Amino acid sequence: MQEVNIKVISRCRPLNLREIQNGSQSILDCNKNLAQVSVKLPARKEQTSEGQIEGEQARTFQFDMVYGEDATNQELFTESFRPVVHAFVEGQNGCIFAYGQTGAGKTFTMSGNGTQPGCMPSSFNYIFEYISQQPSTVSISVRASCIEIYNERITDLISQQTDLRIRQKPEQAIYIENLSEHSCGTKEDLQKILEKGYRNQCIEATKMGQCSSRSHTMFIIKLEKTEVVNGEKVCKLSTLKMIDLAGSERPEISRFKESMMINKSLASLYVVVSKLASQAPHIPYRDSQLTRLMQDALDGNSKTMLVALISPASQNYEETLSTLRFADQVKKIPNQQINKPQIKQESNQLAINQEYLEQK
Template sequence: MSENVKVVVRCRPMNRKENESKCENIVEINEYAISVLNPSARNSQKKMFTFDSVYDMISKTEVIYNEMCYSLVESTLDGYNGTIFAYGQTGCGKTHTMQGDGSAKDGYNCGIIPRCFEHIFETISMATNIRYLALVSYLEIYNENIRDLLSDSTGIMNHPLKEMPGVGVTVPTLTTQPVINAKQCYYWLKLGNKNRVTATTLMNEQSSRSHTIFTISLEQFQGPSSSSVSSIPSGDIMGGIRRGKLSLVDLAGSERQRKTGAQGSRFKEATKINLSLSALGNVISSLVDSKSKHVPYRDSKLTRLLQDSLGGNTKTLMISCISPADSNYDETLSTLRYASRAKNISNKPKINEDPKDAQLRQYQSEILHLKRMLEESEQKIFRRKDEDNNIIQLSHINSDLQSPSADLDIANMNFPTPKPEIDYLSELNKPKVSESSDELQLQARNRIDFIKRTLIGGERANDLQLRERHRVRKIAAQRHLSAIANALSRVESEDRDLLQGHYASITQEINIKNEHIRICRQKIKMLEREVADLNSEFQLDREDYLDEIRNLGRNIKFFQQLFSKVQPILRRNGKN
């Protein structure tokens, strides 16, 4: 069953710089629509866009999460893939929306990513007869290179992409860490953020210079009850494995060089950021264009990694962040246009059942191997003990035989004397073998215990208060999504009634059709203005790209002149 990408818009309040510059608010917001006024043409009609939800300057991240993110995260716990990503110009609140205020101790200003951690592990703790394995990874796309933010010791500066059948585009060399609670997720997120590239520009004091993707993979199987938390099935009982994957994407913001004042490495970063975001825009445009036969996913690393999120097997939520200031009119309008196109993208999410590369299967195979190894080791130890006991008995017999009375008996009985080259007592002297066997057993048991500890679920299955709170939040999220669906169906039904032509009289038919013609004429005028705006926006982009080309051309000329000056000296030194 297909499902459109959910798109919401969040407008941040005016920042200090905009207030000092006495910028005017050009944005008007209601529940599902947003209007933007062109500051250079006050008499022109406002441009209106409709989305799944629109949040104003005073809306909290908690409201956005409860209304739009909650159901998506719930579905990843059922085995679906989910993606939440923030899009918009630099300095419009994407990182604040996704990660929140790191200084907040009470959770009031928590972003979407920390709230996902709490939600996921709270739900897992209430699960009955289901066991989960949670794995996290964190990557950064910086200057079109993929960096592993959870490991600095790999030595790989640019991790390669690989497309796997049934899995999609992945980064196989990326570090993956098992986690058992939200606290461990916070730790890895914080560690990754320390390694992330940020810098100061004229538009943002803490500007992200890269795109990041934090991924939580949740594998699950029907397991024992919560009373047996440390057990794991063996054999083929682990047949029904499901895996959901939640990708939390914090994109770097689009920026114009003349506004940010980027120079040197900042300019190079901005160029790469704009190119990847331009590729993302091209992918969105191709997906909603019915005439397009090719979707340019391969134009950037970002679009390749988001390939499954846009037009694939994923439930996707796009949070478009905008500024209300008139100085950012062009960027705000561009963001809203991209967001309006994205809501027409159709995905086909489905539950990922029995994945062949599931980590749970690898753990299962490893446990079976370690258990066989322990059994063989224990059997060897038992055999060794039996041999040792026999040797000890033989040694006692040997000592008895060496006594004078025993010598007389042996002489009288004519028994053959023992061979002197066989030393039975030397067989007892094997401490190294037993020590190594004990160490292997200890390592095997520790490994099995570690795997069992990574499997979570059912720790708070009997917490009725938590269950009730979870149920209320789930119902509220479903109610909001139902209200959106009803609003859309109401619009469709009005259009359908108009086309079917149910009228009481000819006069009513004429009036309704005249009204419809008037609305169509307004739409035509709006589209004509939209074309003019697009041409203006294209001209701005063209000028920006020309500035970049001129800067790059000046750099090339400088290095060519430098090389021409240095070349004779290098040749002269080479001859000497």
């Protein structure tokens, strides 16, 4: 069976206290065994002639994996995220991105908390466990960066440089000009970079009146693996992007301009996904900074996973259905549309280092 480059999973959080107090009912049924999630319209307030509250038939979505309210972060990592991270340490590009409305659990799933490490801390641990198991003939270096996309502006959350530009040289990967990259020798080093990025995001939030749910956060890890194959040095370069997208809810009237900019970015992502799903001849990756940076994750040069975070609350029906529809579109991207992930190998180490310096 052909390996699928883009996989889609869904995760539903429990009802929170506020939703319970507001009388919200659960509208979701998550079946892990069938990898299906069903969403039903909230019951209408008016009654039928028989005196019963009228409901409507549920819609069912099929994904690669579905997680219900009891799922743990460790469960998600072991079953779904770890294969992407393993492919990355073996030399393939990887991408894990979280999509859903604010409060659906994106940041918890990606970052976690003190008792439940999320996708990113678990990935850091796996990367350095892998490195520790390599023979002495293998040399691996790790670099990390953290950026924010807010109002179509790219900010380096470590150096705090803003208005960074996306560049691409002929026949080379897309990269961010002047983005700082920080050498990491332990999982703790990666965690420090992540925490500093989130702290600086909060500083900017105070200055600009934004919050984390209003911007896209992307943590980028680059791995360079050098080993001896048949007496010759071979270098593999791979990149892992872990993305916590802005909340996908409808625009707020009070912050309409800002909300529309966020919506434009997510709408561009939806258009790109829809075009890929329909095998359109032109894919508008350049319509937003987000889609430009996610191009390699969507065009087949990456092992990619979407985690769609959804709320079970009846009051969030529209946003939940919208998230599931987006995930369904990603799932419809045909296998033949995307290329197999490429393992980048070069025998000329000097050429690789020179290419890296030029991009810097």
